[in-house]
Amino acid sequence: MPLRFLALFFCMFCACRAAEVVAWKAPLERYVTGGVEGKGVAKLGNAPEESIFFRPQDELWDLSKVDAPDVRDAALDWLVWNATSGRVVAKGSKSAMRRLHQRMVVWEMPFRVRLLYEIFPAVAEREFSGRGEPVASCTVAQENGSRARNDGQTGKGKLQVEAEVWGRGESVVTLHSFNLRFVPEGGQGITVDTAVTLHSGVPTWVAGDWNGKSGHDLRITATIMLEDGTPRAEMVLREHRGDTERINFNPAETKWPIPAARGYFVSRWAPAGDVIPTLTGRPLEDPFSTTGKQAEENMERVPKVPPPPLLEPLVYGSLVNLDATLRKHMGGVAEGEFGGYDPLAELAVFHSGSRARAEEFAAIFEAFVTPHPPNVMCILDGPQRVALMGKPGLRLYLSRAEGGQVISSTHFEPNLTDFWEKIEVSTLHETGQGVAKEVLDAGAVVVDGDFARLPGKPGGPEYRIRARIVQDLR
Numbered sequence: 001m002p003l004r005f006l007a008l009f010f011c012m013f014c015a016c017r018a019a020e021v022v023a024w025k026a027p028l029e030r031y032v033t034g035g036v037e038g039k040g041v042a043k044l045g046n047a048p049e050e051s052i053f054f055r056p057q058d059e060l061w062d063l064s065k066v067d068a069p070d071v072r073d074a075a076l077d078w079l080v081w082n083a084t085s086g087r088v089v090a091k092g093s094k095s096a097m098r099r100l101h102q103r104m105v106v107w108e109m110p111f112r113v114r115l116l117y118e119i120f121p122a123v124a125e126r127e128f129s130g131r132g133e134p135v136a137s138c139t140v141a142q143e144n145g146s147r148a149r150n151d152g153q154t155g156k157g158k159l160q161v162e163a164e165v166w167g168r169g170e171s172v173v174t175l176h177s178f179n180l181r182f183v184p185e186g187g188q189g190i191t192v193d194t195a196v197t198l199h200s201g202v203p204t205w206v207a208g209d210w211n212g213k214s215g216h217d218l219r220i221t222a223t224i225m226l227e228d229g230t231p232r233a234e235m236v237l238r239e240h241r242g243d244t245e246r247i248n249f250n251p252a253e254t255k256w257p258i259p260a261a262r263g264y265f266v267s268r269w270a271p272a273g274d275v276i277p278t279l280t281g282r283p284l285e286d287p288f289s290t291t292g293k294q295a296e297e298n299m300e301r302v303p304k305v306p307p308p309p310l311l312e313p314l315v316y317g318s319l320v321n322l323d324a325t326l327r328k329h330m331g332g333v334a335e336g337e338f339g340g341y342d343p344l345a346e347l348a349v350f351h352s353g354s355r356a357r358a359e360e361f362a363a364i365f366e367a368f369v370t371p372h373p374p375n376v377m378c379i380l381d382g383p384q385r386v387a388l389m390g391k392p393g394l395r396l397y398l399s400r401a402e403g404g405q406v407i408s409s410t411h412f413e414p415n416l417t418d419f420w421e422k423i424e425v426s427t428l429h430e431t432g433q434g435v436a437k438e439v440l441d442a443g444a445v446v447v448d449g450d451f452a453r454l455p456g457k458p459g460g461p462e463y464r465i466r467a468r469i470v471q472d473l474r
Helices: 002-016 069-073 094-104 272-280 293-301 323-330 355-364
Strands: 020-025 042-044 060-062 076-082 087-092 111-121 136-143 147-154 157-168 172-184 189-199 204-210 215-226 236-240 243-246 258-260 263-269 319-321 338-342 347-352 375-381 385-390 396-402 405-417 422-431 438-447 451-454 463-470
Touching: 020 094, 087 094, 111 157, 111 172, 136 147, 136 157, 157 215, 172 215, 189 204, 189 215, 189 385, 204 396, 263 355, 323 338, 323 355, 347 355, 375 405, 375 422, 385 396, 385 405, 422 463, 438 451, 438 463
Parallel strands: none
Antiparallel strands: 020 087, 020 236, 042 060, 060 076, 076 087, 111 136, 111 215, 147 157, 157 172, 172 189, 189 396, 204 215, 204 385, 236 243, 258 263, 263 347, 319 338, 338 347, 375 385, 375 463, 396 405, 405 422, 422 438, 451 463
16 A cells, blocks of 8 residues: 555656656847857757757767856756757746746747748639639748838749838738739739738738639748748747647737637636746746746745646647636536646636637637737629728739730728627629720628629629638638
């Protein structure tokens, strides 16, 4: 019996002290003054242990002797600078990783936004083609917050692009006052004027035009990246089951509960500086001061729990137990529910058999979220199909031209109503020229995702308008 007790105690101790291996993409000078010439930095002949972040020929430097409070006070197994990959790699407890994360200040690393614009031939049977190779494409790398223009020959025509670009965190890219014009070597071209929000690294269909015979679709991929080309979402990685896993300091959330095994799962971002004092009952000290040890020790005393097996694909590692939060704000913990907080990713997660309970949990952390307006996809369906995504409250524009003359143009102006359940769309669609010019000027209120018939000219062609909110582009 005593041996079994000791074995159980040993397993519990190991589980509580489970260490992680985390790597930060940042110059060494962000951690050590003077870089490899800094005091306490020493060349390593071999890696401290086998890790996916070390390769046989890597140039490694030991940072464990650096006189810094993060090393002196944190429970680190080792701390290494990999000069070959340009990453600081550490092994230790989650609280130690969080302190190093604060010290690295990677979110202040300069970055730019790389934009890939692609023009595809449209097809009749679907909204956007997604087939074959683009007929034209170009890539533009812009400084964050800048306005840039690209004007050149590419593929089978001339592609002109001008946009003001803003990246936020690792994942959100907004193109303000975006304008694109494609003039093919022969045939009809397309002009787009809109504003959209994109998810970094995700190819997104923005516009399409089909007249029953031909047309073009526009796809844009925006990637937030460091100056050396590393995607910003991969600045912080941790080792997990023989592979790497991203750690986002402003991680992606599930805005609404998503179906999971036997219930619903929701995750919301919540800064540790606000959550830790609530859980510990003590204010969080300045993480950059030399007296921050007590705050981390307080966090270590907060009970940690492993996620239930059914959440292992969604959540990795032990989390801070949020039962007290559930009891305080949600009246208790229902059977089968799980609430946890990851202080390193600054992410609160919750699983319940009740969607209403999952929504209630998400609402607790609503104050921490800085929402950005959703995109609205407007689709005019008739003799000509026009699809265009943009921001509500703005006037969106798409036109078709041949030989320098506009032969059709469409304006959409979407506005959200009834708590985003309905979309009011004003549409102005013009085709032809001179006396043969046809004009459709109408408005409709559309339930999100549905079609509505547009009143047109008696005896004229029938048109329908469809609109849907595009909130999560992943």
